[in-house]
Amino acid sequence: MKNEMTGAEAAVRMLQAHGVDTMFGLCGDTTLPFYDAMAKLDHGINHILTRDERHAGYMADAYARVTGKPGVCEGPSGGGATYILPGVVEANESSVPILAITTDVATTSRGKYPLTELDQVALFRPVTKWNASLDDAGRLPAMMRAAFRAMTTGRPGATHLALPFDTQKGFVDSGEVWADDRHQSFPSERAGPDMDAVKDAATLLAGAKSGIAICGGGPVISGAFDALKQLADMLDLPIATTVSGQGAIAETDPQALGVVGSNGGNPATRAVVDAADVILFIGCRAGSVTTERWRSPAKGKTIIHIDSDPMVIGANYQTDVAICADARLALEALVAELETRQVALQGGRGRAAAAWGSKLAEFNALAASTGTPIKPEAVIAALMAQLDDDAVVVADPGTPCPYFSAHYRWRRAGRNFITNRAHGALGYALAASMGAHVGRPDVKTVAVMGDGSFGFCCGEFETIVRHKMPITSIVFSNATFGWIKAGQDSGFGKRYYNVDFGRTDHAKVAEAFGVKAWTVRDPADLPKVLKQALAHDGPTLVDVISQPLHEAAAPVSEWVA
16 A cells, blocks of 8 residues: 555664664575565665674674764574674663664464574563564554664663564554654753752862762763863863773873773772772763772762762762763753852872873883783884874773773873773674774774684674775784683682683784785884784784783783782
8 A cells, every 4th residue: 555664664764764874784584574675765774784693783882882873783583683682782781872673583483483483572681771572563663763762862772673574574654654853863862960969069079189080981972071171170180981981081181090990090090099089970880890899999988970870870889969860961060060169179180190100101111112922012002103083993802901991092082992891792893893984984993802802703804895994903912812811810820721722813814805914023013014004995904913911011900919
């Protein structure tokens, strides 16, 4: 009929109505109606075929982080639904909105043991903010609107919608196909702060002697950069970040302390936190890594906590003032209130400068080392010297993460560093760099991984080559699962068990996919090779024969004697 379309066609039109211009996914039998609708309709959506559903999820995650728009990924039933889960889990726990669309067996086949039957709603329930199966085609537009509303409002997160085969072929009233423009970006429908709580927070900060702000990912997600900078200047307040919060303030800013906690912090930054009398957590869960297992800051400090999720506030520290609101709106209100008050300056410039001085003295000596295997610090220094300020670096959570968190000094506020800190799955960086490149194609994107991670993800080099993405990949090659070996070294009597593997010639593997690649063994060659790789107009890889973590001076407090 003239006013009807199929469920699959309605799904495409609803994505189009929500401003979706890119999606990532992998085909399957149950996806045939949806792919046929994508083929037939004029929709303007760039569908990037991936080699693995897991990486489709990671691509959608990073795309959302750099664009401020929800990411969309898709995959088929059965194995496709299980493979896409890691990307959904990471995005949801990182407050990043992605919509995972999985197709499914027909509703009429349920319970008859069809191939790939799986209770997808039960599977996704614990790891999503919103989750449903479309068992009535006519409900698709309303359910799609609900998914976008859920993932962009409040604390952003991941959503999932299953499309059974028969409901993809069912009929939808075309008059129901419309979208709310507010949910095309995030965070939408921001919650403002309670002004009494803002006044209480201002009183504590104005009277503090050595306050500090610790920013998680919330200020980056909310775009609170200007308001945070105003607060730092007004109070001369030192601004620390978690790994996820990097980019909340430029790390070359006079008040920027850098990363604190067990992954990227050091004794000098810990000392600043320990000496503080008032702690302002902003969009930060105060979890185990940030607080070194809730030892820094110590319990009993005066705590102000700003977060969009009321369940986060007070979960780990007794909180004196709770502000449940969007980070930008809360900080703008706090700045406005403090402008009416006399405030005590917090000495942030001096405290931050002293901490950076201590950290840089150790870093510079290691970065200049001519020893082999190459020290990770040398890679960080070479990249800092060559990358533009707007470059995007995506790091896997193993060897790269602590070094970039501690030592790569980001010269501008904004989302320029991405790492999967929620669940820390290996193999994230390559796919996420692809999503970041698609979302922000005019800047240089670099993926940094260990060789353990390389084994998880190298199939996607075919995707990079097929789409001619000029991403530079850097592999720390040390033939071990380094994080675990370092833990065995420091806490289990150096009893190394099942963590070492054979060395792979990563450059040759990359070249087999069509990537231009180099292997570097001598640190003297590193700047020259990186310059060539970064300047090349296609995908490149640099395989760095590097020092393993258990032998290195990694900025991870639990490994320090």
